[in-house]
Structures are given as C-alpha cells and as structure tokens.
Amino acid sequence: MNIEIFEKAFEKGKEAIPLGNVATYIPELGKAGKNSLGLSIYTDDGQRINIGDTQTRFTMQSISKIVSLAAALEVCGFDNVFEKVGMEPSGEAFNSLVELDLNSNRPFNPMINSGALTVASLLLPKMSFLDLADYTRLICLDEEITFNEAVYKSEMANVSRNRAIAYLLESKGIIENGVEESLSLYTKMCSLNVTAESLANFGMVLALEGKNPVSGEQLMNPKVAQIVKTIMLTCGMYDGSGEFAVRVGIPTKSGVGGGLLSVVDKKMGIGIYGPSLDEKGNCIAGRPLLEYLSKELNLHIL
Amino acid sequence: MNIEIFEKAFEKGKEAIPLGNVATYIPELGKAGKNSLGLSIYTDDGQRINIGDTQTRFTMQSISKIVSLAAALEVCGFDNVFEKVGMEPSGEAFNSLVELDLNSNRPFNPMINSGALTVASLLLPKMSFLDLADYTRLICLDEEITFNEAVYKSEMANVSRNRAIAYLLESKGIIENGVEESLSLYTKMCSLNVTAESLANFGMVLALEGKNPVSGEQLMNPKVAQIVKTIMLTCGMYDGSGEFAVRVGIPTKSGVGGGLLSVVDKKMGIGIYGPSLDEKGNCIAGRPLLEYLSKELNLHIL
Amino acid sequence: MNIEIFEKAFEKGKEAIPLGNVATYIPELGKAGKNSLGLSIYTDDGQRINIGDTQTRFTMQSISKIVSLAAALEVCGFDNVFEKVGMEPSGEAFNSLVELDLNSNRPFNPMINSGALTVASLLLPKMSFLDLADYTRLICLDEEITFNEAVYKSEMANVSRNRAIAYLLESKGIIENGVEESLSLYTKMCSLNVTAESLANFGMVLALEGKNPVSGEQLMNPKVAQIVKTIMLTCGMYDGSGEFAVRVGIPTKSGVGGGLLSVVDKKMGIGIYGPSLDEKGNCIAGRPLLEYLSKELNLHIL
Amino acid sequence: MNIEIFEKAFEKGKEAIPLGNVATYIPELGKAGKNSLGLSIYTDDGQRINIGDTQTRFTMQSISKIVSLAAALEVCGFDNVFEKVGMEPSGEAFNSLVELDLNSNRPFNPMINSGALTVASLLLPKMSFLDLADYTRLICLDEEITFNEAVYKSEMANVSRNRAIAYLLESKGIIENGVEESLSLYTKMCSLNVTAESLANFGMVLALEGKNPVSGEQLMNPKVAQIVKTIMLTCGMYDGSGEFAVRVGIPTKSGVGGGLLSVVDKKMGIGIYGPSLDEKGNCIAGRPLLEYLSKELNLHIL
Incomplete structure (x- = not known):
C-alpha cells in the first residue's frame, strides 16, 4: 500500500478544518482541540497506517448507534428490531420529532435519535451497560475503551430534547417501559471513549463480515454486519447521507465527538478523529479526506 | 326569561348524545355516564335555570386552561405571559408536537397542551396548586370544588405525550425549570371537580368583566376577562373553534371531562355537562344545544 | 362624535409607517407611496369622517376575499361553500401549500389563498367577473370602482405559487373545473381599485347586517354578513389574526395593497389605506390606529 | 449460470402477484394484465436468460427518471444538475409537495417527481424529446422503443398534481422557464414503451460503467453511471428504498408501469415486468424475486 496516498488524503482533510467548528451544545465536547486530526487504516492483509492523532480518546x-444496533440484532433478532424501528432514510435532521409525530408507527431508522432510543429500550432487558461496553471493546478490538463520566453527566444535563423524544416514543407504545433507563443507556453508550484506531478495528471487523482480522473468530453474525453496513450507507451521515454515498461511496458513520468509522467492504477499516464539524454535525475533514481516497484507490461501492 | 327555550335547547343536545362517546384514554374518565346531560344558566338579572345533571361533579x-391563563395574566402580567406563549389558533389538534417543533419560538396559544404547560410553568414560582384551587373556587363561586385524586393518578399514568411536550418546551428554553412540577400542576388543575353550575357561575363572572354577580366585587381584572373571552372564542374548541365561532358565536371552552363553559357577554353564563364527546373531544350535545340558543335568543357575538 | 380621537388615532398609525415596507413582490404594487395614510369612518348615524388619503385608489x-365569500354564500349557499372550504384558522401563512397537502379534504378557510381560489371556482358558473365587479360596487356604495389592468397583469406575471395551489386543488377534486379561469377570476377581483372610503362603506353595510345605510335596502343576507364578520375576526389578519382579536377586537380584513376594512358591529364602518406593511403583510399603521380607537371608544367585541 | 435458480426466483415472484394491484389512477395503465411477469437477465459473459413475458411492451x-438524470449529467454537468436538485432520500412519498415547500432550496432528489421535473427543465434547452427517445434506445440497446401516445394522453388528463409541483418549482425559481414544456417532456419520457429485455440491457450498460456489452463502446460517462447507480440504491424504490437496500442490496429503479431495472455491478443487468404493484407503487413480484436471487447468488452490494 502506498502510504503517500494516505498522507495526501490526510492533508486534504486538514485543509477543511478551519471551515468547521467543535460541537458546543455540551460544554465537555467544547473542550476538544479543533485542529486535532487522526487517520487510522487497517487493511485485510494486516497492515496498519496511523497518521496524526490516532491514539487520542x-x-x-x-x-x-451502530454498536447498539448490531447488539440488538444479535440478541433480539431482525424481525423484533425492525418491527419497532424502520430502515428508511428520513430526509430530516437527527433530532427531529416532526417525522415521528406524523409517521405514527415507528422511527424512520436506527441512526436518528428516536430510532436509537428505541434500540436502547429493546436492549434493556437483555444487556446491561456493562455488557454493552464489553461488546464494544470486543468488536473494536480495544480493551482500553472506558466510560467518560464527565461527558455523560454533561450530556444528561442537556438531554431535554432526547427525553422529549423518548416520552413521545412511550406515548406511541414504541418504548414499552424503561424510558429513563433507555435514555440513560443510550447516553452512556454515546460516552464511551474510543480512538481513531479502535474505529478502524471495528471497521475491519465489519469489512470481514464480522470476523476478528487476527484470529479469524466470528465476533458478529455476517448478516448483522451486512445490515449495519447497509444502514451506514443509507443513513450514516445524517441528512447528508445521500450526497456522501454519491460522492464518496464508502459506508460511514459519524459522531459529534468528531469520530468517523468507514468500511471498505472486504478490504479496509478506516477510523478518523477530527472534532471540527460541518453544519450537519459530521467531521468536516472527513469528506475531502475520504473522497480523495475513494477516487485514488477506487473504493466507491459502485 | 322563557324557560321553554332552554328546555327545547336541552332536548336538541340530548338527541346528539348517542352519536358521541365518553373519553376512554384514561380509565377514570371512561366511568362517566354517557347519557348524563346538565344545563345551567345564570343571567345578569340574577336568575338561574338548572336542567338535568347540573349538580354532578x-x-x-x-x-x-382558562383558569390558569387568567391567574397567570393576573400574577405575571400580559407581556410576560405572551412572551412565552402566542395567541394564534393553530389549526392542529390540541396535543400536536409538530407545530411546536417547526415553530421554534413558543406554543401557538394557551389552549393547546404545549401552551397550557407553559402557563403552568409561569405560575409555578407564584402560586401553589392550593392557591390555584382556591382561585378556582373564588371565580366559580363554588366552595365545594375538590381535587379528584383518582382522576389525577389515572392521568399521570397516561401522561407520556404531555411529558414529551413539556421536555420539548424545556429543550427550547420555553419552560426554564420545573418540568415535572409544571406537568403535575397542569394535571392537578385538570382534575378539579366542578359542576355545570360552577361553570355557569364562572361564565357569569367573565360576562360581567370579572365581577362577582352577587356582591359586585371585582374578582378579576376586566382586561384579563376580556383576553380570556377572546381566546375562548378563537381557540376554545380545539381545531373546531372557527366553525363553532361561525355557527354559534358564543365564546366557549370545552374539556374532555364533558364540560362546556360559555359566556354571553354582559348577559349570561352557561355551564354544560355532557361526557359524550365528538371526535374533536368536545361535548357532543353542546353544539346543537348552544346553536339553538344562539339563534332563538340572538346570542351570536356578531 | 369626537373627531379629535380619530385624529389622535391617525397620528398613532402615522408613527408606525417607517417601520414597514411597501409590497414589492409585484412591481406595480411597489409604486405605492409608502407614507400615504387615509382613515375613513362611517357611522350608523350617517356621519362620515375622512382624514388623509381617503380618496386615493x-x-x-x-x-x-370577503366580497367573493359573501357572493358565493349568496349564490351557492352555506352548505355548498363550506363543503369545499373550511372555517378554521390555519396557523400558517396565507400562501402555504403544506397544510393543504397534509389536510387532504379542503382548504382551512376562505381567507387563505387556497380557500379563496376554491371560492372563485364555485362562483365561476354563477357570476362573471363583470357581475362580481358590479356586486363590489353595490356593497361598497361606490360606482367608481374600476379594474386596475396594470396590477392584474403584473400579478399574473408572478402567479406561479397561486397556480400551483390551484392545480393542487384540482388534483384533490376540490376545484372541479376551470383552474385557469378560477385563478384569473381571483386575481381580477384582487385588482379592483377602491378607496378607504369605499371600504368604510362596505364596513358599514356589514355592521348593519347587510343593509344600505342610506336607503335601508337589504344588499346582503344578514346571515351572510354575520358569517363574513366572524371569519374576518378569526382569520382576517393572516397568521396574526388571533393576536389582533385579543388586542383590537374589531373584525378586520387586510390586503397587501395597503387596505384595511373594519366593522364595529351595528355602529361603524372603518376603511384604512396605508401601503407600508408589517412582515405578515398587514398595513402597519392599522394596528396602533385601531388599537387606540378600540380602547378609547370601547369598541372591542368582548 | 444455473438457470434453475432464476426459474425458482421467477416462481417466488409469481406467488406474490395476487397480493398486489395494477395501477388504476390512469385508465390506460389499468388495462395491463395483472398476472403478467417477465424476467430478463443479461450477464457480463454475454449470456441472456428470458423467462415469461420479457417481450411485452x-x-x-x-x-x-434515471434515463433523464443520466442525460442531464452528460449534457449539463454534475454541478449544474445538483445545484437544482439534491441527492438525499426524502422519507416521503414520490408525489409529496410538503417537503418541497418546507425545504425551499431544491427538491430532495431526482427520483421524486419534483426532482424529475427539475431535471426535465434542465434538459429542455439541450435535448428535444426525440433526442431523448434516441438516447433511451441507445442505452437500452433497443431500436424498437416507441412512444405510447395513448398512455401519454391519459397521463396528461390526470396531471394536476405534477402540474402543481411544476408551478411550485417555478415559484421558487428552481424551474426558470418552460413549466408546461418540462411537464410535457417528463410525461413523454414516462410514456416510452420498453420490455423487460430492454431494461436488462440498460442494467448491463450501467453494470459495465457505461459500456455497450457487445461492442465495448462507451455509451455513457463512467462517472455518470456510478452516480445513477448510487441514487438508484438510495432513492430508487420510493419510500421503500432503505428497506430494499437492506434486504436485497441491488440498485434498482421501479416504475408504476410494472417495470424494474436492477444492476448487479460489473456482473449483470436485470429487467423485470410485473404490473401488479405493492402499496408503494413497486412491482410486487420484484422484492421476493430479487431477494431470492440476492441470497442465492450472493449479489448484495455489501
């Protein structure tokens, strides 16, 4: 593999950083270093490339949301999950209530907050937060993943909108019990500390249909991996998912902490850390970086 | 006054009862006798006409909602109330979240649940529930008004949608603190036990610009009475308010317990009890009954 | 009558003019003199007060929209009109399509464009534009009302949104035929040239339940006048109608040409001309002017 | 290739036919034979499999919509097209106006009617309908494609909703001129007569990045083919696209005439004809048929 291409991609990403902003709706997130950028690559032949801040937590x-979706598919089954939450991109922002109130049956998909809260409620009787944290460590091949209590507390102090969504779900019979517990579980999962490298690992596991790239052990049902990748492709980048699929064509999921997890099917896991965000809440360095890689290495899914 | 006109109106209302249904979303409300009907009239010359179940609690x-609005206007002032809640009919059902989520500033009006919850939050630092219950007794000229704990508990067990609305209001900074307390205060106010006669009394006080019809004592600022009557006219019958204004033209507020309070300005207070509801949640006997009275006695506001 | 109160009210209105703007979405309307203001009063004892630009066309x-609604109620009947268009305030801007698309049955009310286009389509087989122009002259007691072809042409060159609404109505079976003719009729009616005095006359006719204030001749069914006044009260000021009802309490209809027509029931017709508009499209001088009159002369409906 | 798998898939599709219905909103479409089913496969090694009604027009x-999108990308360029129309799945039905009215800039994507009408308006100054029909024949490798005037006329007699959308687009400046011409061009393109085999051919061209599978001639820019396939994947099956991507994972576009065009990248073009539709307007035989093939032949994109 030609490392120069990755270095060039990293530079492309770096250039976009000044155009974005660190998330500030939660004070703890606002403390991140805007100029940080890390790119971690893990390939099917076992190579690893780390550029920049790949070890920052x-x-x-x-x-x-994709960890929880995978877990729910494993422990509750496909039909039970998708009876409660759909698979359709919504065309709306991640925290919209409108589409849920008008579309009374179920949240559009598990990548918007209403869907993710529903998934959390399905997990509640089956897995504790400790179980889910262990599962996260397992599929990220990273024993060091810890719970960031400061972020969790900061989020819980600003959780009214998600709480409103959760009670709306209860009023529709979509969350049947444990509203506060579901909200707490969802928020705790958001507060797990990873690195760009952990994400590259998880990406590689998904790329290999759920297999541990070192041991070959099956960590996740191949069908579950397929569903997760497909939903990442259609819904992973909030209301910018469609354009991302056209321009980049690599299934990717973003988080407002600055993380991006990408899967080049069968070939590569990619983890990115860059807390400067675009207006949709996606790491702003991510698109030019991944678009460059997609073109140079011909990684577009189609 | 010709009592026969009121008896005829009562009959008109009675005929509509089979077409409606008692509210059942809360078990306690479902226990009401569907065929009950009471009509209580109180006029500016001190006459009182009671037909049917006018003493049923x-x-x-x-x-x-209009009691709380009146109280909030008295203790917080016009500007402070209407900075947080609008005065516009919404064209949507009483429990919609959509219009609030799209219209980010404030609830459309104090007669929909989002607006009433906002009013409750404004009252919170100024008046306790006991104060408000006393105020209700005062303006209804009814010392016997009690708190129906069974209904309150039944409502609180089915309160998810209102709780969702309350947290959405918090997330928008409209309710600044005390979400659960606001929700509880609002629900307690809903659970006060009145009679058709209490409502006729309150109607007469509003008709007399806030004066006690017996003692002449000013119980409410005349300006407050005017605002309350106007909002009853434009928003008092949920998303059927406009048609009611055209057909009946008497400011009226309904409740899903089966009550209707109507004000014939300067002349008459009317209280109705009839728990069989139409599909918008208004006492189904009310419209034909009041439409008949409006025509026969020329009570239309215009 | 104390003319000084009207002069004071006029001054109150004048002060607000600089805060508004002349409508510019149509070039012809943009030519109006922003500082123009006319106030015409016509009272039930035959007095007339004219201040400022009351003769400007x-x-x-x-x-x-209220002329056409009155005509349609006369020639088609209450039930036929309200089968096609509702009576509910919509909470949305006058030119919204959203509420019509979601609420599939019929437009919310005849004061929004979708409702007014529906009314035009109902009139089409019964009255020509010439008939309607004559009817307008009749109820405005103004033989000089002419058709402003320049404005009509300017509007028809910018009519796409209304045309979209009209075809949406056709697609829902609300307009059954003559979409282009309905659009043209509606736009022609908008282009009739009146004065503040014509509007005061029309207001007086409505105040007198449809009677010609001089001859006593019944120009309009009293029931029609009542419906028109009620809908002016609940829907006459676009999505500011509710607040206007609370603060002013005088049924009023506005037009983006700068006109306002107000009815003080049984007592007074008021016509105002002031092309400087607030952001909702209502004459900006109107509210302080009418609010002052309402308070000083106790004209609030409640 | 094992023909039995395709025969089995065909049977799977056949079983679903009774659960659907032929489109009847246009009389001409209602004449189709509900039980018709055709499956045409064209593979990269030049094999062709035809089962059932593969020659029915x-x-x-x-x-x-994908033909026109491809043409517009070729003649107007990527940036000019996507300045006017987005790439996001909308979560709404194909004929919604709501999302366009609330989202003022541009239609969500070129697969919903508002987006397709916009694409037609972009093509208008560059290509005539005759040019586009020739282009369709070229990329479908089918000289026999003809214009179905009866269907065109039947559609134009029921076109109000699309006309409303087109004028709404004009009112927003998205269609700048030629509203009626755009509407006509769009509807003419819908009325081209193809066969399941033509669609399999077009699918093969897309699978081969725009190349004629026989001559190797480049019929379409490879980038254009990539964009079209990606948008088929995210938006090709109306508001069922997300679920189809998860369950089937083959980029597919449907039409209410009963056609389905699927692309197995680099490997296969699939054309299906089955006019019995599910409630979203997609050929009801298609999903079980393609889901079976996807599983048996491992054709899922991820």
Whole structure:
C-alpha cells in the first residue's frame, strides 16, 4: 500500500478544518482541540497506517448507534428490531420529532435519535451497560475503551430534547417501559471513549463480515454486519447521507465527538478523529479526506 | 326569561348524545355516564335555570386552561405571559408536537397542551396548586370544588405525550425549570371537580368583566376577562373553534371531562355537562344545544 | 362624535409607517407611496369622517376575499361553500401549500389563498367577473370602482405559487373545473381599485347586517354578513389574526395593497389605506390606529 | 449460470402477484394484465436468460427518471444538475409537495417527481424529446422503443398534481422557464414503451460503467453511471428504498408501469415486468424475486 496516498488524503482533510467548528451544545465536547486530526487504516492483509492523532480518546457519540444496533440484532433478532424501528432514510435532521409525530408507527431508522432510543429500550432487558461496553471493546478490538463520566453527566444535563423524544416514543407504545433507563443507556453508550484506531478495528471487523482480522473468530453474525453496513450507507451521515454515498461511496458513520468509522467492504477499516464539524454535525475533514481516497484507490461501492 | 327555550335547547343536545362517546384514554374518565346531560344558566338579572345533571361533579380538564391563563395574566402580567406563549389558533389538534417543533419560538396559544404547560410553568414560582384551587373556587363561586385524586393518578399514568411536550418546551428554553412540577400542576388543575353550575357561575363572572354577580366585587381584572373571552372564542374548541365561532358565536371552552363553559357577554353564563364527546373531544350535545340558543335568543357575538 | 380621537388615532398609525415596507413582490404594487395614510369612518348615524388619503385608489387584494365569500354564500349557499372550504384558522401563512397537502379534504378557510381560489371556482358558473365587479360596487356604495389592468397583469406575471395551489386543488377534486379561469377570476377581483372610503362603506353595510345605510335596502343576507364578520375576526389578519382579536377586537380584513376594512358591529364602518406593511403583510399603521380607537371608544367585541 | 435458480426466483415472484394491484389512477395503465411477469437477465459473459413475458411492451414510467438524470449529467454537468436538485432520500412519498415547500432550496432528489421535473427543465434547452427517445434506445440497446401516445394522453388528463409541483418549482425559481414544456417532456419520457429485455440491457450498460456489452463502446460517462447507480440504491424504490437496500442490496429503479431495472455491478443487468404493484407503487413480484436471487447468488452490494 502506498502510504503517500494516505498522507495526501490526510492533508486534504486538514485543509477543511478551519471551515468547521467543535460541537458546543455540551460544554465537555467544547473542550476538544479543533485542529486535532487522526487517520487510522487497517487493511485485510494486516497492515496498519496511523497518521496524526490516532491514539487520542474521544467519545463515540452517534457511532455507538451502530454498536447498539448490531447488539440488538444479535440478541433480539431482525424481525423484533425492525418491527419497532424502520430502515428508511428520513430526509430530516437527527433530532427531529416532526417525522415521528406524523409517521405514527415507528422511527424512520436506527441512526436518528428516536430510532436509537428505541434500540436502547429493546436492549434493556437483555444487556446491561456493562455488557454493552464489553461488546464494544470486543468488536473494536480495544480493551482500553472506558466510560467518560464527565461527558455523560454533561450530556444528561442537556438531554431535554432526547427525553422529549423518548416520552413521545412511550406515548406511541414504541418504548414499552424503561424510558429513563433507555435514555440513560443510550447516553452512556454515546460516552464511551474510543480512538481513531479502535474505529478502524471495528471497521475491519465489519469489512470481514464480522470476523476478528487476527484470529479469524466470528465476533458478529455476517448478516448483522451486512445490515449495519447497509444502514451506514443509507443513513450514516445524517441528512447528508445521500450526497456522501454519491460522492464518496464508502459506508460511514459519524459522531459529534468528531469520530468517523468507514468500511471498505472486504478490504479496509478506516477510523478518523477530527472534532471540527460541518453544519450537519459530521467531521468536516472527513469528506475531502475520504473522497480523495475513494477516487485514488477506487473504493466507491459502485 | 322563557324557560321553554332552554328546555327545547336541552332536548336538541340530548338527541346528539348517542352519536358521541365518553373519553376512554384514561380509565377514570371512561366511568362517566354517557347519557348524563346538565344545563345551567345564570343571567345578569340574577336568575338561574338548572336542567338535568347540573349538580354532578366532573373534572374540569381543559376548562382549567382558562383558569390558569387568567391567574397567570393576573400574577405575571400580559407581556410576560405572551412572551412565552402566542395567541394564534393553530389549526392542529390540541396535543400536536409538530407545530411546536417547526415553530421554534413558543406554543401557538394557551389552549393547546404545549401552551397550557407553559402557563403552568409561569405560575409555578407564584402560586401553589392550593392557591390555584382556591382561585378556582373564588371565580366559580363554588366552595365545594375538590381535587379528584383518582382522576389525577389515572392521568399521570397516561401522561407520556404531555411529558414529551413539556421536555420539548424545556429543550427550547420555553419552560426554564420545573418540568415535572409544571406537568403535575397542569394535571392537578385538570382534575378539579366542578359542576355545570360552577361553570355557569364562572361564565357569569367573565360576562360581567370579572365581577362577582352577587356582591359586585371585582374578582378579576376586566382586561384579563376580556383576553380570556377572546381566546375562548378563537381557540376554545380545539381545531373546531372557527366553525363553532361561525355557527354559534358564543365564546366557549370545552374539556374532555364533558364540560362546556360559555359566556354571553354582559348577559349570561352557561355551564354544560355532557361526557359524550365528538371526535374533536368536545361535548357532543353542546353544539346543537348552544346553536339553538344562539339563534332563538340572538346570542351570536356578531 | 369626537373627531379629535380619530385624529389622535391617525397620528398613532402615522408613527408606525417607517417601520414597514411597501409590497414589492409585484412591481406595480411597489409604486405605492409608502407614507400615504387615509382613515375613513362611517357611522350608523350617517356621519362620515375622512382624514388623509381617503380618496386615493388602490387595489383591494385580499379584501376581495370577503366580497367573493359573501357572493358565493349568496349564490351557492352555506352548505355548498363550506363543503369545499373550511372555517378554521390555519396557523400558517396565507400562501402555504403544506397544510393543504397534509389536510387532504379542503382548504382551512376562505381567507387563505387556497380557500379563496376554491371560492372563485364555485362562483365561476354563477357570476362573471363583470357581475362580481358590479356586486363590489353595490356593497361598497361606490360606482367608481374600476379594474386596475396594470396590477392584474403584473400579478399574473408572478402567479406561479397561486397556480400551483390551484392545480393542487384540482388534483384533490376540490376545484372541479376551470383552474385557469378560477385563478384569473381571483386575481381580477384582487385588482379592483377602491378607496378607504369605499371600504368604510362596505364596513358599514356589514355592521348593519347587510343593509344600505342610506336607503335601508337589504344588499346582503344578514346571515351572510354575520358569517363574513366572524371569519374576518378569526382569520382576517393572516397568521396574526388571533393576536389582533385579543388586542383590537374589531373584525378586520387586510390586503397587501395597503387596505384595511373594519366593522364595529351595528355602529361603524372603518376603511384604512396605508401601503407600508408589517412582515405578515398587514398595513402597519392599522394596528396602533385601531388599537387606540378600540380602547378609547370601547369598541372591542368582548 | 444455473438457470434453475432464476426459474425458482421467477416462481417466488409469481406467488406474490395476487397480493398486489395494477395501477388504476390512469385508465390506460389499468388495462395491463395483472398476472403478467417477465424476467430478463443479461450477464457480463454475454449470456441472456428470458423467462415469461420479457417481450411485452409497457411504459417506463419512473424508470425514465434515471434515463433523464443520466442525460442531464452528460449534457449539463454534475454541478449544474445538483445545484437544482439534491441527492438525499426524502422519507416521503414520490408525489409529496410538503417537503418541497418546507425545504425551499431544491427538491430532495431526482427520483421524486419534483426532482424529475427539475431535471426535465434542465434538459429542455439541450435535448428535444426525440433526442431523448434516441438516447433511451441507445442505452437500452433497443431500436424498437416507441412512444405510447395513448398512455401519454391519459397521463396528461390526470396531471394536476405534477402540474402543481411544476408551478411550485417555478415559484421558487428552481424551474426558470418552460413549466408546461418540462411537464410535457417528463410525461413523454414516462410514456416510452420498453420490455423487460430492454431494461436488462440498460442494467448491463450501467453494470459495465457505461459500456455497450457487445461492442465495448462507451455509451455513457463512467462517472455518470456510478452516480445513477448510487441514487438508484438510495432513492430508487420510493419510500421503500432503505428497506430494499437492506434486504436485497441491488440498485434498482421501479416504475408504476410494472417495470424494474436492477444492476448487479460489473456482473449483470436485470429487467423485470410485473404490473401488479405493492402499496408503494413497486412491482410486487420484484422484492421476493430479487431477494431470492440476492441470497442465492450472493449479489448484495455489501
């Protein structure tokens, strides 16, 4: 693999940083270094490329939605999950209530907050937060993942909108019990500390249909990996998912902590950390960086 | 006054009862006798006409929204109230979240749940529930008004949608603190037990610009009475308010407990109890009954 | 009558003019003199007070919606009109399509464009534009009302949004035929040239339940006058109608040409011309002027 | 290639037919034989499999949206097209106006009617309908494609909703001129008569990055083919696109004439004809048929 291409991609990303901003709706997130950027690559032949801040810990935020979705698919089954939450891109912002109130049956998909809270409520009777944290460590191949209590507390102090969504879900019978517990579980999952490298690992596991790239052990049902990748592709970048699919064509999930997890199917896991965000809440360095890689290495899914 | 006209009106209302249904979303409300009907009239010359179930106690429900609005206007002032809640009919159902989420500034008016919850939050630092219950007794000229704890508990067990609205209001900075307390205060006010006669009394006080019809004592600022009557006219019958204004033309507020409070300005207070509801949640006997009175006695506001 | 109160009210209105703007979405309307202001009063004892630009001709615009509604109620009947268009305030801007698309049955009310286009389509087989222009002259007691072809042409060159609404109405079966003719009829009615005095006359006719104030001749069914006044009260000032009802309490209809027509029931017709508009499209001088009159002369409906 | 798998898939599709219905909103479409089913496969090694009604002519309907998108990308360029229309799935039905009215800038994507009408308006100054029909014949490798005038006329007699959308686009400056011409061009393109085999051919061209599978001639820019396939994947099946991507994972575009065009990248073009539709307007035989093929032949994109 030609490392220069990755270095060039990293530079492309770096150039975009000044145009974005660190998330400030939660004080703890506002402390991140705007200029940080890390790119971690893990390939199917076992190579690893790390450029920049790949060992900095930051919170997963919405990237945890795919961990929870995978866990729920494993422990509750496909039909039980998708009876409660759809698979359709919504065309609306991640925290919209409108589409849920008008579309009474179920949240559009598990990547918007209403869907992720529903997934949390499904997990509640099956897995504790400790179980889910262990599962996260397992599929990220990273024993060092810890819980960031300061971020969790900061989020819980600003959680009214998600709480409103959760009670709206209860009023519609979508969350049947444990509203506060679901909200807390969802927020705790958002507060797990990962690195760009952890995300590259998770990406590689998804690329290999759920297999541990070193041991070959099956960590996740291949069908679950397929569903997660597909939903990342159609819904992973909030209301910018469609354009991202056209321009980049690599299934990717973002989080407002600055993380991006990308999967080049069968070939590569990519983890990025860059807390300067675009207006949709996605790491602003990510698109030019990944678009460059996609073109140079021909990684577009189609 | 010709009592036969009122008896005829009562019959007109009675005929409509089979077409409606008692509210059942809360088990306690479902216990009401569907065929009950009471009509209480109180006129400016001191006459009182009572036909049917005018002494039966039932919960105010949304009629309490005008009590709370009056109290808030008295203790917080016009500008402070209407900075937080608008005066516009919304064209949507009483429990919609959509219009609030799209219209970010403030609830459309104090007669929909989002507006009433906002009013409750404004009252919170100024008046306790006990103060408000006393105020209700005062303006209804009814010392017997009690708190229906069974209904309150039944409502609080089904309160998810209002709780969602309350947290959405918090997330927008409209409710600044005391979300749960506001929700509880609002629901307690809904659970005050009145009679058709209490409502006729309150109507007469409003008709007399806030004066006690017996003692002449000013119970409410005349300006406050005017605002309350105007908002009853434009927003008092949920998303059927416009048609009601055209057909009946008497400012009226309904509650899902089956109550209706109407004000014939300067002349008459009218209280109705009839728990069989139309599909918008208004006492189904009310419209034909009041439409008949409006025509026969020329009570239309215009 | 104390003319000084009207002069004072006029001054109150004058002060607000600089805060508004002349409508510019149509070039012809943009030619109006921003500082113009006219106030014409006509009372039930036959007195007339004219202050300022009360003889200037300007186009009726949305004020024609109440002329057409009155005509349709006369020639088609209450039930046929309200089967096609509702009576509910919509909470949305006058030119919204959203509420019509979501609420599939019929437009919310005849004061929004979708409702007014529906009314035009109902009139089409019954009255020609010439008939309607004559009817306007009749109820405005003004033989001089002419058709402003320059404004009509200017409007028809910018009519796409209304045309979209009209075809949406056709697609829902609300307009059954003559979409282009309905659009043209509606726009022609908007282009009738009136004066503040014409509007005061029309207001007086409505105040007198449809009677010619001089001859006593019944120009309009009293029931029609009542419906028109009620809908002016609940829907006459676009999405500012509710607040206007609370603060002023005088049924009023506005037009973007700068006109305002107000009815003090049984007592007074008021016509105002002031093309400087507030952001909702209502004459900006109107509210302080009418609010002052309402308070000083106790004209609030409640 | 194992023909039995395709026969089995065909049977799977056949079983679903009774659950659907032929489109009837346009009389001409209602004449289709509900039980018809055709499956045409064209593979990269030049093999062709035809089962059932693969030579029956039917109108392309919405499948023409991808022809027009491809043409517009070729003649107007990526940036000019996507300045006027987005790339995001909308979460709404294909004929919604709501999302366009609230989201003022541009239609969500070129697969919903508002987006397709915008694309037609962009093509207008560059290509005539005759040019576009020739282009369709070229990329479908089918000289026999004809214009179905009966369907065109039937559609134009029921075109109000699309006309409303087109004028709304004009009112927002998205269609700058030629509203009626754009509407006509769009509807003509919907009325081109293809066969399941034509669609398989077009699918093969897309699979081969725009190359004629026989001659190797480049019929379409490879980048254009990539964009079209990606948008088929995210938006090709109306508001069922997300679920289709998860369950089937083959970029597919449907039309209410009963056609389905699928692309297995680099490997296969698939054309299906089955006019019995599910409630979203997609050929009801398509999903079980393609889901079976996807699983048996491992054709899921991820």
